[in-house]
Amino acid sequence: MQSQFEPASGTRDFLAAEFEEREQAFGIIRSVFQRYGYEPLQTPAFERLDVLLGKYGEDGDKLVFKILRRGEHEASGEADLALRYDLTVPLARVAAAYEGRLPSPYKRYAMGPVWRADRPGRGRFREFVQCDLDTLGSTSLLADAEAVSAQHDALAELGIGDFTILLNSRHVLSGLLEAFKVPAGLGTGVLISLDKLDKLAPGEVVAELTARGLSEGQAGDLVTTMTAPDAVDRIRVVLKPSEAGVAGLDEVDGLLALVGPQVPPGRIAFTPRMVRGLSYYTGPIWEVVAPGVPGSIGSGGRYDHLIAQLGGPDVPATGSSLGIERILALRPSSSALQRGRLDVAVTIMDEDLAAASFGLAAAARSAGLRASVYLGASGKLGKQLKWAGDQGARWCLIYGHREQEAGLVKVRNMLTREESDVPAADLASYLTLAAD
Amino acid sequence: MQSQFEPASGTRDFLAAEFEEREQAFGIIRSVFQRYGYEPLQTPAFERLDVLLGKYGEDGDKLVFKILRRGEHEASGEADLALRYDLTVPLARVAAAYEGRLPSPYKRYAMGPVWRADRPGRGRFREFVQCDLDTLGSTSLLADAEAVSAQHDALAELGIGDFTILLNSRHVLSGLLEAFKVPAGLGTGVLISLDKLDKLAPGEVVAELTARGLSEGQAGDLVTTMTAPDAVDRIRVVLKPSEAGVAGLDEVDGLLALVGPQVPPGRIAFTPRMVRGLSYYTGPIWEVVAPGVPGSIGSGGRYDHLIAQLGGPDVPATGSSLGIERILALRPSSSALQRGRLDVAVTIMDEDLAAASFGLAAAARSAGLRASVYLGASGKLGKQLKWAGDQGARWCLIYGHREQEAGLVKVRNMLTREESDVPAADLASYLTLAAD
Numbered sequence: 001m002q003s004q005f006e007p008a009s010g011t012r013d014f015l016a017a018e019f020e021e022r023e024q025a026f027g028i029i030r031s032v033f034q035r036y037g038y039e040p041l042q043t044p045a046f047e048r049l050d051v052l053l054g055k056y057g058e059d060g061d062k063l064v065f066k067i068l069r070r071g072e073h074e075a076s077g078e079a080d081l082a083l084r085y086d087l088t089v090p091l092a093r094v095a096a097a098y099e100g101r102l103p104s105p106y107k108r109y110a111m112g113p114v115w116r117a118d119r120p121g122r123g124r125f126r127e128f129v130q131c132d133l134d135t136l137g138s139t140s141l142l143a144d145a146e147a148v149s150a151q152h153d154a155l156a157e158l159g160i161g162d163f164t165i166l167l168n169s170r171h172v173l174s175g176l177l178e179a180f181k182v183p184a185g186l187g188t189g190v191l192i193s194l195d196k197l198d199k200l201a202p203g204e205v206v207a208e209l210t211a212r213g214l215s216e217g218q219a220g221d222l223v224t225t226m227t228a229p230d231a232v233d234r235i236r237v238v239l240k241p242s243e244a245g246v247a248g249l250d251e252v253d254g255l256l257a258l259v260g261p262q263v264p265p266g267r268i269a270f271t272p273r274m275v276r277g278l279s280y281y282t283g284p285i286w287e288v289v290a291p292g293v294p295g296s297i298g299s300g301g302r303y304d305h306l307i308a309q310l311g312g313p314d315v316p317a318t319g320s321s322l323g324i325e326r327i328l329a330l331r332p333s334s335s336a337l338q339r340g341r342l343d344v345a346v347t348i349m350d351e352d353l354a355a356a357s358f359g360l361a362a363a364a365r366s367a368g369l370r371a372s373v374y375l376g377a378s379g380k381l382g383k384q385l386k387w388a389g390d391q392g393a394r395w396c397l398i399y400g401h402r403e404q405e406a407g408l409v410k411v412r413n414m415l416t417r418e419e420s421d422v423p424a425a426d427l428a429s430y431l432t433l434a435a436d
Numbered sequence: 437m438q439s440q441f442e443p444a445s446g447t448r449d450f451l452a453a454e455f456e457e458r459e460q461a462f463g464i465i466r467s468v469f470q471r472y473g474y475e476p477l478q479t480p481a482f483e484r485l486d487v488l489l490g491k492y493g494e495d496g497d498k499l500v501f502k503i504l505r506r507g508e509h510e511a512s513g514e515a516d517l518a519l520r521y522d523l524t525v526p527l528a529r530v531a532a533a534y535e536g537r538l539p540s541p542y543k544r545y546a547m548g549p550v551w552r553a554d555r556p557g558r559g560r561f562r563e564f565v566q567c568d569l570d571t572l573g574s575t576s577l578l579a580d581a582e583a584v585s586a587q588h589d590a591l592a593e594l595g596i597g598d599f600t601i602l603l604n605s606r607h608v609l610s611g612l613l614e615a616f617k618v619p620a621g622l623g624t625g626v627l628i629s630l631d632k633l634d635k636l637a638p639g640e641v642v643a644e645l646t647a648r649g650l651s652e653g654q655a656g657d658l659v660t661t662m663t664a665p666d667a668v669d670r671i672r673v674v675l676k677p678s679e680a681g682v683a684g685l686d687e688v689d690g691l692l693a694l695v696g697p698q699v700p701p702g703r704i705a706f707t708p709r710m711v712r713g714l715s716y717y718t719g720p721i722w723e724v725v726a727p728g729v730p731g732s733i734g735s736g737g738r739y740d741h742l743i744a745q746l747g748g749p750d751v752p753a754t755g756s757s758l759g760i761e762r763i764l765a766l767r768p769s770s771s772a773l774q775r776g777r778l779d780v781a782v783t784i785m786d787e788d789l790a791a792a793s794f795g796l797a798a799a800a801r802s803a804g805l806r807a808s809v810y811l812g813a814s815g816k817l818g819k820q821l822k823w824a825g826d827q828g829a830r831w832c833l834i835y836g837h838r839e840q841e842a843g844l845v846k847v848r849n850m851l852t853r854e855e856s857d858v859p860a861a862d863l864a865s866y867l868t869l870a871a872d
Contacts, residue, residue: 004486004487005529005530005532005533005747006533007479007480007483007529007533008480008482008483008484008517011480011481011482012480013477013478013479013480013530013533013534014476014477014478014479015475015477015530015534015538016475016476016477016544019476019477019478020476023476034806035801035804035805035806035807036801036806036807036808037777037778037806037807037808037827039451039452039777040450040452040455040456040459041449041450041451041452041455042449042450042455043443043449043450044443044444044447044448044449044563045447045481045519045549045551045563046444046447046501046519046551046563047443047444048444050440062506062507065482065503065504065506065517066503066504066510067501067502067503067504067519068501068502068503068504068513068515070498070501070553071498071553074502075513076513077504077511077512077513077514078513079504081444081501083481083482083503093441093443094441094449094451096441097441097442097443097449098449098451102451103777103826103827105811105812107777107808107811108452113481115481115482117506117507127480127481127482135811137811138811138812139813140811140812140813141790142784142790142794142809142810142811143811145794146808146809146811149794149798153801257791258790258791258794259794260791261791261794261795261798262795262798311441341473341475341539341543342473348578354577354578354694355693355694355696355697358578358581358585358694358695358697359697359698362585362697362698365471365472365589368471369471370470370471370472370473371471371472371473372472372473372543372582373578373582374578375541375543375571375573375574375576375578375579375582376541376574376576377575377576390539391473391539
């Protein structure tokens with residue numbers, strides 16, 4: 001492809017096959033989310049700049065695509081609008097805008113593109129789809145359980161065979177810091193280091209922890225406990241004396257009990273070392289991992305004060321997000337979608353017969369089939385049959401003067417090459433039966 | 437709504453009911469277009485600035501939303517990307533990018549938002565959806581007929597009862613200029629004035645035409661012919677001696693013959709005064725009007741050199757576009773979509789029973805129903821029944837300790853208020869039957 005015709009860096013054109021594969025996946029996710037009673041919300045592609053800036057930290061602000069002011073202000077080079085960076089800040093704005101008019105709790109899902117001025121790379125785009133569900137206004141653990149369970153069902157219905165939901169709670173992490181007597185000021189840093197236990201060797205994490213100011217003994221104990229084969233059992237014991245720790249275990253166990261009947265054993269696991277980078281979580285947190293995929297294919301958690309921080313009302317909230325671009329890459333491609341553009345290809349044997357042939361295509365469409373007449377200039381049957389084949393058509397209709405005189409249509413099965421003469425008036429019902 | 441929480445000027449938030457109404461309409465259109473063998477194409481929200489600028493005329497260029505350069509260039513106030521202004525320029529880019537790899541002819545549809553920095557007003561938005569179908573690479577009148585017919589079917593299936601397709605041809609207009617001996621330099625201006633015959637009095641149009649340089653006699657003849665009760669018959673006679681005129685009549689009559697069996701009489705009418713503003717049309721042109729709607733709800737035509745002018749390959753092309761935002765406003769709202777967020781609302785009678793109740797919601801979902809547990813803090817049945825009613829639920833499930841002991845679920849029909857005791861194990865099949 002010549003570079004001047006490529007889509008802008010970090011964006012993609014989706015031609016038919018890929019578009020349909022994506023739409024099919026979005027349709028599955030939408031239908032799962034709706035079954036859980038989440039309702040759709042669609043917000044504009046851009047927001048006023050002040051709605052977005054300051055919400056994503058300094059690094060995030062730099063990745064916001066800003067839109068130049070219009071008209072006489074254009075020369076100033078200032079921006080007053082920006083493309084949305086995620087679906088959460090627009091949710092906070094909507095929660096503020098429609099406060100009192102939204103159902104309570106407000107369970108919504110949103111699926112749509114977001115834009116980030118990130119350096120494009122393998123699997124990293126400047127335009128990509130996010131797929132979120134959130135419940136605002138409920139402190140119930142049932143709301144967290146719905147978020148986990150709906151995410152699980154979506155992945156299962158998408159045909160992702162092998163994935164695990166790693167479950168933890170911010171209160172478990174607080175309890176751990178308390179139990180291991182980590183000084184208050186070091187807590188965040190310690191958690192950041194613990195989060196690396198899935199990538200780094202235990203010794204490396206110990207070194208990080210001591211560099212952060214833990215004693216060798218503390219760091220060693222902490223890492224030994226977290227990486228032991230029976231880590232979960234040990235941590236349950238360690239957390240007993242901590243109020244936060246007990247509350248965290250209750251959250252985790254409560255959630256496991258709620259989703260247990262829906263989520264098969266082995267698909268969800270209490271994972272005390274799992275931290276999640278984002279500091280705004282306040283309760284249960286989870287991350288979905290799949291073999292061979294770096295990072296996660298989904299995540300979620302409770303974030304009870306974030307909506308207020310983002311400019312919305314101060315409501316408790318919980319939700320989950322699917323890493324849909326990664327998930328799409330994992331899905332087996334659906335052969336059903338590759339079956340071609342047309343079911344029925346209609347030849348044009350003579351200009352005189354064009355209107356009649358156009359009518360045959362209409363009859364096929366009335367049977368719910370995809371049908372088109374030949375739009376090329378050649379009257380040759382061979383060339384038109386080749387076109388029918390290229391279109392992946394299951395049948396080709398041939399209607400020449402001989403067929404016209406007999407009141408028939410020749411229906412050619414493109415697979416078997418068998419041809420049947422069908423009375424023109426019966427075409428729609430013939431094709432309806434044949435398509436079953 | 438406080439103004440700081442409103443969406444940016446000219447854009448809209450779509451909450452559940454409106455979103456679903458729009459999606460339903462888009463789904464209908466998509467399925468009609470697919471039945472005609474048009475395949476989907478989705479291009480990014482933004483393009484490189486040079487792809488867009490210079491393609492829409494000076495006025496259009498001003499309405500393109502430009503995106504500020506990133507990183508160290510941001511301070512320069514320059515833009516290097518821009519939001520797409522329509523779906524045609526991206527089509528031209530794709531046609532160039534994938535030349536030789538796209539099917540020929542390439543029949544594609546595209547539905548998605550476009551952005552224009554227009555002054556927002558009643559029914560005029562800065563973010564709105566376009567809905568186009570186009571065929572590249574065919575000179576056949578059948579391709580034009582498909583574009584008309586697919587547009588007709590989409591409007592009919594959307595339930596738009598009353599609309600008319602005004603059909604004309606650029607060649608008819610050329611023939612008229614020739615027949616009335618309009619000097620070559622005045623042609624465009626004369627057509628612009630004739631286009632106003634649906635809004636202005638004949639005398640006003642005559643005045644415009646003479647101001648443009650036609651003689652009083654010429655202008656009077658032209659307007660008299662165009663506005664006569666038998667205008668179409670008169671024009672057919674007038675065009676006879678003109679080669680362009682005859683070609684135009686052949687196009688119009690050919691198209692009417694092709695779509696005749698599909699498009700009911702009275703739904704399409706040869707309308708010689710219909711000009712369409714856009715200068716790039718080269719063959720048949722059409723416009724769809726509906727009573728009480730200013731302007732058109734759809735349009736289309738053949739534009740054989742535009743794709744090359746827009747930076748694509750030099751291919752013949754024809755297509756049509758639905759004015760979907762106006763059409764959505766015309767549609768009767770679908771009561772089926774208002775039926776509520778939930779089919780099944782599940783009460784939580786006791787914290788002990790939360791997991792079991794969560795499981796009942798899952799059972800309802802396995803029957804394909806929308807189900808959610810109560811996420812509020814109140815244990816009171818009355819409050820939970822009110823919630824179930826607010827959700828528009830058809831059934832409310834009640835599962836307290838009494839039901840638990842008996843192995844039953846109380847299923848309350850929210851409409852009749854009847855309650856049935858259903859064995860817990862039979863719930864899914866009971867609801868499946870009840871939902872039919």
